[in-house]
Amino acid sequence: MxxxxxxxxxxxxxxxxxxxxxxxxxxxxxxxxxxxxxxxxxxxxxxxxxxxxxxxxxxxxxxxxxxxxxxxxxxxxxxxxxxxxxxxxxxxxxxxAETEAPFEETAQRRERAAYLDARLRGVRTPDGGDGHTYQQYVVRVPGNGRPDRDAFARAIRAKGIDCRVPVKTPVHRLPGHRRWISLPQTERAAEETLALPVDASLTRRQMQRIVSACNALGGPITIGSTAAFGV
Missing domain, CATH: 3.40.640.10 (Type I PLP-dependent aspartate aminotransferase-like (Major domain))
Known part of the structure; x- marks a missing residue:
């Protein structure tokens, strides 16, 4: 229902x-x-x-x-x-609720999310508490809100990384739902968030490309251990 x-x-x-x-x-x-x-x-x-x-x-x-x-x-x-x-x-x-992924797919997403958590620099990685299933891996791009987030997204897309803005406009700013109210956390999240891929199909090399592309913009590239994903 x-x-x-x-x-x-x-x-x-x-x-x-x-x-x-x-x-x-x-x-x-x-x-x-x-x-x-x-x-x-x-x-x-x-x-x-x-x-x-x-x-x-x-x-x-x-x-x-x-x-x-x-x-x-x-x-x-x-x-x-x-x-x-x-x-x-x-x-x-x-x-x-969101549509739940199969257990095995969720486990693989968590592995990829852990890989990104340990290696990404210059972006704020998600809080992984309370059984996060990583339907999307959403980071915050610090700086001047939407302009910097959008520029960051364009730059890593140019390197072949399939990222997307999860919420472009909050509902209270859309025609037909517009409210002149202050929702500071909602508005800040809409301006700073970016979803990076953590699909179960991603290989170790593809994950390394995501880290390299992001860290080249957000901070120094850190070369860590390359734990296998089981792929």
Whole structure:
């Protein structure tokens, strides 16, 4: 059952508000609108890219009926705190999960992520806590926000590295969903993040190329041990 159907089944409708993240696609906000309710955007945790529980708590009004927690990039939202907030305010808390990869593929992604964690310089590597499955390996490019991140992306693409910007524009800045609100962590993440490949099919040589291309821009290239990936 989709998010809109689950909200309707819980009685969410016209006049209600549903707290959702703005960092991601429009799917969840659109699902809320389909019920007749209003999506209310809350800020994210900068480490997990999922809803920040404190920001959710601050966004709750007498009209709030539900919260939709979206798991992002292989990290899960802080469901313990979100469910506690839901119980305290009498709110429905729904999870919007990513499609899970098979166990073997996840294990291989984690190996590649560990390789990058140990060797990348000049970018901020992801926080790997809480069972990160690395649906995407998302780094932060420090500097002057979007201009430097975009320049970094162009430079490594020119070297054959298939990177992408995971969220180009937060939902609260898109036409039809525009809100004049401050979501500093959401906006900063949209300006700094870049997803590097960690596909299970990548060979050791391809991983070395990713490190070399990034480190040539972000810092000195560090030559470490070349642990096998089992490929």
């Amino acid at each position: 989709g998010t809109a159907a689950l909200l309707r089944a819980a009685g969410v409708g016209v006049g209600d508000e549903v707290v959702v993240p703005a960092f991601g696609t429009v799917d969840v906000a659109d699902a809320v609108i389909q019920t007749g309710a209003l999506p209310v955007f809350a800020d994210i945790d900068p480490a997990t890219y999922c809803l920040d529980a404190s920001a959710v708590d601050a966004a709750i009004t007498p009209r709030t009926s539900a919260v939709v927690a979206v798991h992002r990039f292989g990290r899960t939202a802080d469901l313990t705190r979100l469910h506690a907030i839901g119980r305290r305010h009498g709110l429905l808390v729904l999870e919007h």
